[in-house]
Amino acid sequence: MIIGVPKEIKNNENRVALNPAGAKELVKRGHTVYVQHTAGEGSGFTDAMYEEAGATILPTIEGTYAAAEMIIKVKEPIEPEYxxxxxxxxxxTYFHFASHEPLTKAMVDSKAVCLAYETVEKTDRSLPLLVPMSEVAGRMAVQKGANYLEKPLGGKGILLGGVPGTLPAKVIILGGGVVGTQAAWMAAGLGADVTIMDVSLPRMRYLSDVMPKNVKTMMSNEFNIRKMIKEADLIVGAVLIPGAKAPHLITRDMLKEMQPGTVLVDVAVDQGGCIETCKPTTHQDPTYVIDDVVHYCVANMPGAVPYTSTIALTNATLPYAIQLADKGWKKAALENPELVPGLNVIKGDIVYKAVADAFDMPYVPVDKYLEEELVNS
Structure with a gap:
């Protein structure tokens, strides 16, 4: 198969979808890998490193797309790529369709096959291609939140862990999944007073067992959230409904109940955000203030640490990329059920129900295409 790796052009996105080690594995299997000139530089990988791995460097993004049967990316295509x-x-790539109608319609119109990292799903319902970036984003959420709690950046002027004789910051984490767990470890390690709010009692029992003593758990509901936000210093939104838009757990009116200088970090921004006042921001202009509350809503947080993120992402995606390249997407999906929920749009049809429901668009079960492959084979 001919594989193309274009340079990411989203604002301040320095990751690349495939590192030289990944390129070498694909080339070893007889595939052709085209990498756009300087695609890996932001992550510390030079064109020469890709060439040494057996890849071919192409000068333009147009040439990379034109040559490839499969495009491997990090972030969703943006308008110039449509x-x-x-x-x-x-x-x-990561698509997060349910929060972006123009992207969804563009991919439907393209009649391409869109396989989304974030909805590839194992039998235990875990999301193996979302996990590495969720781990990065969860840790970064606290790192960034601690920074914006500083007074010159609009925060309360509180040190996350405090010092002897002063109380540490109160950190509320909405969601006890991968992002929430990583955020809790980070905040706890810095000495904060941490509360994880979730709706699953089994998950909270697990977290209570594994977390340090400065991490507590609490049932997530509107009453409890309204109670906790009144004294919170940092609130991390870490809610995920796979493939669907995130619910608003922090509503517009709740900002009035927060203290001035409270910091909100919404990691769910890619899926529409779990904070109603959330809107996507960039690393170039990461925050805004509403009702004296600082909002940090960068949609590609791991892009700020591209070396770590690119290696972590390639480690997770490469086994699936190899299957797709070796077998084609239909046969790969038939032989590996984990890939089936990753299929979101196929040749003009939306085949992931949550995406179709988000925009009241027609839904076609993915079985239509897989059954065709079974008949043809």
């Missing part, structure tokens, strides 16, 4: 995507081309 016209570059070809019919039947396989696009393997």
């Amino acid at each position: 016209k570059l995507i070809k019919e039947d081309q396989l696009i393997f």
Whole structure:
């Protein structure tokens, strides 16, 4: 298969979808890998490193898309890329369709095959391609939140862990999944007073067992959230409903109940955000203030640590990329059920129900395409 790795053009996105080690593994299996000139530089990987791994460097993004049967990316295509995507081309990347109607319609119109990292799902309901970036984002959420608690940046002027004789900051984490767990470890390690709020009692029992003593758990509901936010210093939104838009757990009116200088970090921004006043920001302009509450809503947080993120992402995606390249997407999906929920849009049809429901668009079960493959084979 011919595989293309374009340079990411989203604002301040320095990650690349495939590191040289990953490129080498694909080339070893007889595949052709085209990497756009300087695609890896932001992550510390030079064109020469890719060439040494057996990849071919192409000068432009247009040439990379035109040459490839499968495009491997990090972030969803943005508007300048829409016209570059070809019919039947396989696009393997993070899409987060349910929060972005123009992207969804563009991919439907392209008649490409869109396989989303974030909805590839194991039999235990875990999301193996979302986990590495969720781990990065969860840890970064606290790192950034601690920074913006500083007074010159709009915060309360509180040191997250305090010092002897002063109380540590109160950190509320909405969601006890991968992002929430990593955020809790980070905040606890810095000495904060941490509360994880979740709706699953089994998950909270587990977290109570493994977390240090400065981490508590609490049932997530509107009453408890309203109670906790009144004294919170940092609130991390870490809610995920796979493939669907995140629910608003912090509503507009709740900001009035928070103290001035409270910091909100919404890691769920890619899926529409779990904070109603959340809107996507960039590393270039990461925050805004509403009702004296600081909002940090960067949609590609791991892009700020691209070396770590690129290696972590390639480690997770490469086994699936190899299957897709070796077998084609239909056969790979039939032989590996984990790939089936990753299929979101196929040749003009939305085949992931949560995405179709988000925009009241027609839904076509993915079985239509997989059954065709069974018949043809």
